[in-house]
Amino acid sequence: MSSTTGGDSPDESNVNVAGAENVISVGAAVAERISATVAKLVEDKVASRLAGSDHTLWGPAAEAEAIKRLGWLSSTLVSAPFVDQMAELRAEFLDEGITHVVLGGMGGSSLAPEVITATAGVELTVLDSTEPGQVLAALADRLDKTIVVISSKSGSTVETDSQRRAYETAFEAAGINPIDRIIVVTDPGSPLHESASAAGYRIFLADPAVGGRYSALTAFGLVPSALAGANIGDLLAQTERFQPLLSDDSPNNPGLLLGAALAAGAPAVDKVGLIDNGSTVVGLGNWIEQLIAESTGKQGTGVLPVVLDAESFEANHVLADVLPVRLVSQLGIPAVDEIQVAGSLGAQFILWEFATAVAGRILGIDPFDQPDVESAKSATRALLDNRPAPTAPNFVDQGIQVRGDQKLLQGVSTLSGALRSLLSTLTPQSYISLQAYVNRVAHPELAELRDAFATATHRPTTFGWGPRFLHSTGQYHKGGAPTGVFLQIRSIPDVDLSIPERPFTFGQLITAQADGDASVLESLGRPVLVLTMTDAVRGRETLLAALADAYRSA
Incomplete structure (x- = not known):
């Protein structure tokens, strides 16, 4: 060097x-x-x-977690057998005319395969949503030629469990045995490992000494990517060539x-x-x-x-x-x-x-735990158990239902006024978090709101699709610096879809996830504005116009 x-x-x-x-x-x-x-x-x-897996690097309080979470340093060695295994399995599926790969997973189980396959230029349908329209669109896409990878480290992720149930039902309705079309990736001994074993599914076990977000080069990143056609052998070789440089005390x-x-x-x-x-x-x-x-x-x-x-x-x-x-x-x-x-x-x-x-x-923190992720999950479970009646909006303007606490919306009766009130809480250290609990396949244009808000406010702005971001930036929003200003964007789904053997639908699930996360943020004193679009097609233009009006009126 x-x-x-x-x-x-x-x-x-x-x-x-x-x-x-x-x-x-x-x-x-x-x-x-x-x-x-x-x-x-x-x-x-x-x-x-x-490089030598010293688990004491982050202090005594982190040692118990760190000692279980350094397996990613040896992932190229542990994962080497997947190269031939996946090549053989992919060839088997191709011989059967199965050419479409769907990944049901969240966070670390979906983000790495998405990058690997996009970089390789091969197709992978990533289903990382509970929005009913997005789930239905995936189920309707080439089901007869589809193999589904259900991927969950914990084996208890509600989104992934729901996606698996939906595909099992769809395959059975089409006269296809789900055992032949669903592959499971999980940790040894997880609830998913146990249930999938009992059902007879193909299972690939990941290294339990690797946390989800460090799992790109484990079964979570490699199995779906290889089945979709990415060259995981080259990927592991690239890592192996470079990794020795990181051990140098220089x-x-x-x-x-x-x-x-x-x-x-x-x-x-x-x-x-x-x-x-x-x-x-x-x-x-x-x-x-x-x-x-x-x-x-x-x-x-x-x-x-x-x-x-x-x-x-x-x-x-x-x-x-x-x-x-x-x-x-x-x-x-x-x-x-x-x-x-x-x-x-x-x-x-x-x-x-x-x-x-x-x-x-x-x-001075433990980089391997995620202490605040569970709060939104707990709030979601409580809402699903009780399923309270929807709260009435504070007001409706231009087809958008507006909700927020009384302090934020006191004396406000317009969409632009609500945005102005939210953004007035910004400080020189603040960031804006836009969170869209919307079908991202049908409405990718909503992501363009990020640039508009950053340009208008001169503040760093993140954009996340819900519930996907709950497994990503969700931890920071609750556990990091308390400087976030949150705008939650929802839509009223045109359709809904039951979740087999569950007392709630996909529509109820995504609503509970949005409500649960908003309630946790509000309990932490974060400013949260919730906008529900009754017309998602016009939603982007309506919000852009309201943002412009908010700043003209400021």
Whole structure:
């Protein structure tokens, strides 16, 4: 590896790390800010200790969890048998004319396969929603040629369990034996492992020593990706070639540099803008988002990932609390206050996992637990058990039902006024979280709201599809810095779908998930505005017009 520092020209004042792959280039201002932190990491031999699975790196309170969660460091070895197994199984399915792969999974079980297959250019239908229209569309798509991978680490994820039940019923109605068309990926001994074994399903067991968000190179990432046609052998080889660079106790270690850049500036710089600037890895930011948010967003601290593209407001304006990280295909010369990251997909997976674990040490938190995720699940279960009558909206304007606490909406009677009231709570350290509990396949245009809100407010803005984001940024929203301002967007489904052998429907489930999460956020004192669209087709335009009016009237 090599590095160059010093000098006045941009070319000479950036740190460029090389090795088996060029992966990171650090702008001069960032390099100066993190230099002392990196030196301390080198002095403490953090790289070699982490590479050697030292579970004491995060302090005594984290040891019990960390000792069970470092298996990702040896995933290339443990996962090697999947290469031939999956090749044989894929060939078997292709011979039977089964060409369509669906993945039912959430969070770590779906985000890595989505990136792997998109980067490989192969088709994988990712069903990570409980929105009834989205579920019905998946069930109606080439069922006779479909194999379904049901993927859950805990084996008790309500979304995944519901998706499995829906597909079992659909296959049976079509005269297809579900045993022949459903594959299960889970941890040994999980409830799903036990029930799937009893039913006779094909089962692939993942390494239980790997947490969900670090599981890209385990069965969770590899089984659905390989069945869809991605070359997982190449992926593991990429990781294996790069990983030795991370064990070097050197100030040029890319994992130490990236980990320090993520965490050393907190709490003043506590957000990272993940800017897709021509990266050949498709959708990498969405995977990194979950990894960083769930790993660091706890105990009132953490790093908030904001997924961006090159045209986003945050990618083109200096925000004091945001570190811009440009994901590029080839390293160049970054701006002094930015970082560039490149490299193969396998290198990216292990680099970001390593750096996130390092960031956890710097922040003084356990990067392997997720203490606040259960709160929204508990609230959802309580609502499903009781199924209270829907609360009346505070008011309806332009076909959108508006709900919020009395303090937020006191004296407000218009949609633009409600937005103005919510956004008036922003501070120089705040972020906006847009959460759309809507069919993301039918209404992808709603994601465009993110750029509009960021441009209008000059504040970093995240966008998440519900309930998908509950398994990603949901942990940070509740456990991280209490600076979020939340806009929840819902729609009234045109259709609903029963969940076999469950006393609730998909429509009731997604409503309970949205209500449960909003109630937890409100109980923590976070400002939450809930907008329910009666016409989702016109929803984007209505909200954009109301946002513009809110700022004209400000």
